[in-house]
Amino acid sequence: xxxxxxxxSAGLLLxxxxxxxxxxxxxxxxxxxxxxxxxxDAFTASNGVKWSLAFSPxxxxxxxxxxxxxxxxxxxRSQGLEAQSEDGDPSMLARSLQSVKGIKSIVVFTxxxxxxxxxPITPGAAYEFTFSAIAGxxxxxxxxxxxxxxxxxxxxxxxxxxxxxxxxxxxxxxxxMVLWDAGTEVDQEPGIGSDQGPRQKAPNTGAAENGVVRNxxxxxxxxxxxxxxxxxxxxxxxxxxPGSN
Ligand SMILES: [Ca+2]
Ligand SMILES: [Ca+2]
Numbered sequence: 001x002x003x004x005x006x007x008x009s010a011g012l013l014l015x016x017x018x019x020x021x022x023x024x025x026x027x028x029x030x031x032x033x034x035x036x037x038x039x040x041d042a043f044t045a046s047n048g049v050k051w052s053l054a055f056s057p058x059x060x061x062x063x064x065x066x067x068x069x070x071x072x073x074x075x076x077r078s079q080g081l082e083a084q085s086e087d088g089d090p091s092m093l094a095r096s097l098q099s100v101k102g103i104k105s106i107v108v109f110t111x112x113x114x115x116x117x118x119x120p121i122t123p124g125a126a127y128e129f130t131f132s133a134i135a136g137x138x139x140x141x142x143x144x145x146x147x148x149x150x151x152x153x154x155x156x157x158x159x160x161x162x163x164x165x166x167x168x169x170x171x172x173x174x175x176x177m178v179l180w181d182a183g184t185e186v187d188q189e190p191g192i193g194s195d196q197g198p199r200q201k202a203p204n205t206g207a208a209e210n211g212v213v214r215n216x217x218x219x220x221x222x223x224x225x226x227x228x229x230x231x232x233x234x235x236x237x238x239x240x241x242p243g244s245n
Contacts, residue, residue, distance in 0.1 A: 051191035056088025058143035065102030183211030
């Protein structure tokens with residue numbers, strides 16, 4: 001599972017055009033933490049098999065425009081979202097987004113906190129990553145629902161507005177995370193599907209769906225994992241500006 005992480009090192013920061021100065025001249029540094037709040041063997045498949053939920057390595061982008069990674073109701077753009085969603089591999093998506101207009105910086109997160117190397121976050125584990133942004137910037141991030149064929153968690157296509165009335169957002173943003181079906185692979189029952197990440201013979205294995213990116217809350221099998229507050233906790237913390245307490 002999630003073995004195709006070629007060329008990506010933990011916490012790799014791909015600086016692009018540089019972060020422009022805010023009105024007061026200072027970008028804000030943010031830390032995002034994604035925690036898997038499920039318990040081991042929390043789920044039981046229809047055949048009685050108990051399984052644990054995990055979330056894959058992923059990527060985050062700071063951007064100024066909307067719908068940088070996908071558009072609801074449209075086909076996947078073939079820029080790497082499929083590999084992220086089906087194989088838990090964010091590397092192609094991170095690379096291709098570098099040349100997309102409005103993308104300011106990209107972070108790839110692959111190594112769980114305290115782990116020796118890249119891998120998914122299993123129950124209780126977490127990823128953290130940091131980036132900087134100014135007022136007007138938005139955050140998008142992606143991670144695979146690791147026991148699915150092509151489901152990923154991400155905010156709405158417009159991303160999360162990192163500032164409200166010029167002030168950096170802070171705290172729990174789990175409610176802004178949504179489970180999406182990438183529309184690229186036919187769905188099987190989570191946890192036991194033979195073409196899903198942990199069990200498929202090779203990356204990109206499974207029946208083509210020829211669908212569109214859609215909210216998974218009404219997708220067969222997906223409802224239990226679409227309530228993001230029941231499976232993860234995502235927080236964002238802006239660093240204090242120099243001189244403040
Ligand atoms: Ca699907
Ligand atoms: Ca597959």
